[in-house]
Amino acid sequence: MSHPQVGIESTQQEDRLFAPPPEFCAKAWIQSREQYDRMYRESIDRPEEFWGKIASELKWFKTWDRVLEWKLPDAKWFVGGKTNISYNCLDAQIDAGRGDKTAILWEGEPMAQGTPPEVRHISYKQLREDVCRLANGLRKLGVKRGDRVTIYMPMVPEAAVAMLACARLGAAHSVIFGGFSSQAIVDRVEDAESSIVITADGGFRRGQVVALKNNVDEALIKTSRVKTVVVLKRTGQPINMTAGRDVWWNDVIAGQPATCDAEQMDAEDLLFVLYTSGSTGKPKGIIHTTGGYMVGTYLTSRYVFDLHDSDVFWCTADVGWITGHSYVVYGPLSNGATTVMYEGAPNYPDFSRFWSIIERHKITTFYTAPTAIRAFMRAGREFVDEHDLSSLRLLGSVGEPINPEAWIWYQQVIGHSRCPIVDTWWQTETGSIMITPLPGVTPTKPGSATLPFFGIDPAVVDRDGVEQPANAGGLLVVRKPWPAMLRGIFRDQDRYFRQYWTDVRGFYFTGDGARRDQDGYFWIMGRVDDVLNVAGHRLGTAEIESALVSHDAVAEAAVVGMPHEMKGQGVAAFVTLRSGFRPSEALKKELLEAVVKQIGAIARPDQIRFTDALPKTRSGKIMRRLLKELASGGEIRGDTTTLEDMNVIARLSTADEG
Ligand code: PRX
Numbered sequence: 001m002s003h004p005q006v007g008i009e010s011t012q013q014e015d016r017l018f019a020p021p022p023e024f025c026a027k028a029w030i031q032s033r034e035q036y037d038r039m040y041r042e043s044i045d046r047p048e049e050f051w052g053k054i055a056s057e058l059k060w061f062k063t064w065d066r067v068l069e070w071k072l073p074d075a076k077w078f079v080g081g082k083t084n085i086s087y088n089c090l091d092a093q094i095d096a097g098r099g100d101k102t103a104i105l106w107e108g109e110p111m112a113q114g115t116p117p118e119v120r121h122i123s124y125k126q127l128r129e130d131v132c133r134l135a136n137g138l139r140k141l142g143v144k145r146g147d148r149v150t151i152y153m154p155m156v157p158e159a160a161v162a163m164l165a166c167a168r169l170g171a172a173h174s175v176i177f178g179g180f181s182s183q184a185i186v187d188r189v190e191d192a193e194s195s196i197v198i199t200a201d202g203g204f205r206r207g208q209v210v211a212l213k214n215n216v217d218e219a220l221i222k223t224s225r226v227k228t229v230v231v232l233k234r235t236g237q238p239i240n241m242t243a244g245r246d247v248w249w250n251d252v253i254a255g256q257p258a259t260c261d262a263e264q265m266d267a268e269d270l271l272f273v274l275y276t277s278g279s280t281g282k283p284k285g286i287i288h289t290t291g292g293y294m295v296g297t298y299l300t301s302r303y304v305f306d307l308h309d310s311d312v313f314w315c316t317a318d319v320g321w322i323t324g325h326s327y328v329v330y331g332p333l334s335n336g337a338t339t340v341m342y343e344g345a346p347n348y349p350d351f352s353r354f355w356s357i358i359e360r361h362k363i364t365t366f367y368t369a370p371t372a373i374r375a376f377m378r379a380g381r382e383f384v385d386e387h388d389l390s391s392l393r394l395l396g397s398v399g400e401p402i403n404p405e406a407w408i409w410y411q412q413v414i415g416h417s418r419c420p421i422v423d424t425w426w427q428t429e430t431g432s433i434m435i436t437p438l439p440g441v442t443p444t445k446p447g448s449a450t451l452p453f454f455g456i457d458p459a460v461v462d463r464d465g466v467e468q469p470a471n472a473g474g475l476l477v478v479r480k481p482w483p484a485m486l487r488g489i490f491r492d493q494d495r496y497f498r499q500y501w502t503d504v505r506g507f508y509f510t511g512d513g514a515r516r517d518q519d520g521y522f523w524i525m526g527r528v529d530d531v532l533n534v535a536g537h538r539l540g541t542a543e544i545e546s547a548l549v550s551h552d553a554v555a556e557a558a559v560v561g562m563p564h565e566m567k568g569q570g571v572a573a574f575v576t577l578r579s580g581f582r583p584s585e586a587l588k589k590e591l592l593e594a595v596v597k598q599i600g601a602i603a604r605p606d607q608i609r610f611t612d613a614l615p616k617t618r619s620g621k622i623m624r625r626l627l628k629e630l631a632s633g634g635e636i637r638g639d640t641t642t643l644e645d646m647n648v649i650a651r652l653s654t655a656d657e658g
Pocket of ligand 1: 427524533
């Protein structure tokens, strides 16, 4: 990784403090600061005892021999234990008497004028049957323990069914977000060496059909790895079915028994691979194993969201992201909760959709992203006020720092000043929530993720690992292993070590800057590496640059983040052209399309500037800091002494802006 900047200055000043409402505390799992402090101390001082106790609340086919074996950078949790997360999410819940309880409550997007949307209530019993039928069908297609199965699906219950079926068989899933392009499928299928893809004909999104199967077809022209494609019929639009390769989901499950023994998985067996952006052009396959991930998502779901049997829990993330893995599927289901899935866009048919869903299904706990909250704020509170949101008791935020203004709006307009807000900081790599308020305990400050969760030992340090004084900015690290932590990068353990364990020796480096205030509260200040956070989604600048450079006209490209009112961060691209090419609106459009085609619409640059040179150091390194200042609309104020050609700056400042 390139050297992260330290000496981060923090300017944010926020003094408001919101105590949890007493009615909430009275019924919460964790009710007092004393209880939190005591449990936190135990979790840090005696982690094996603490986590061993928590793990015994789940079902194991064989108990572990040791809770933790830690040899940097490898933390093996529940060594020797055997379990299955699909068993814990289904069978264990049915055994506990939740067979008829709704496991997944799903709402489809289409909503013609005056007609209610399609809604499905899938009980734990029904879900187990669906999972077992698919697992048996997949096994017949040759899927076995240890394989990787690619899932590229819309937000329908079958996406969760597919994940749970893989877990049941001991095959790892690799879920690709349905908004990614066909090239993203090629890269991930190749890297994961996956020979089967589960997809759908299409999905509904903002009133349009997303052509998922077409994207898969296009991808499979470029890789011969995939031998089987399972296709769920969702939209019914015409698609091509390639004989000998493509099979309908319904044919796969037809005649399959509704029971299927769960494989006895080793705690350390691979549960899934999930690709995420890093500071190089190639997305990395973050791997999570069975036991630790299960225990981490189980406990955080219960305590952070204060899950009780009567709760209806809605995490709005897509299953294609870690938030969807941990808090749509595994965390809520391993707690026997009702988890809500919604297929479509928040503003379809208009900005009242989310609020009508909350009203219709009496949702109690709502977990979403700051970018969505800002979009709702802009749309106006009249969309909210026409709905009865009195079922809500807790709100959550994730994905990027939430600006205090959005926090207050969320608290007042959505939560009616009645619901605590949990601003949860975590990452694809951490698997589960790391820094967060506990809703019945922690007084919250708008914009702060507050305090560490049990067993988590974060710190703000300088590059030598020295802890920074209160309110000084620095690098956010984690000093001790925790159960749901990543276990590596798929087939690239060297990169895993380099990426996370070398910037600050001895500690896990998150890539984020942060400060800790006088009360010990953490304030996350965003990424300090070449990773952008656009609308809560992680994008590597190098990936976008490589998409731009793939266009014939482009000689060189540099991508930086810029402030963006809605998305938090926007994408600004500086592009130099090969000789013979001239800047034009048409070319700009082609470049935007190239990015959308290679990565997906979420990576589309907000600004493309053509320039005849990029600012570089004498050693040839692009000076991104200068570009960031320019893209943010400012002039260059920082140090330019290492810049090789001073004239570049003058020329850049007048570069064509788009
Ligand atoms: O920069 C932090 C930001 O999102 C990054 C992780 O992105 P990803 O792996 O895609 O996972 C997102 C969902 C867990 C972090 O390094 N981030 C996430 N949550 C917060 C946050 N920044 C500030 N506050 C948060 N609550």
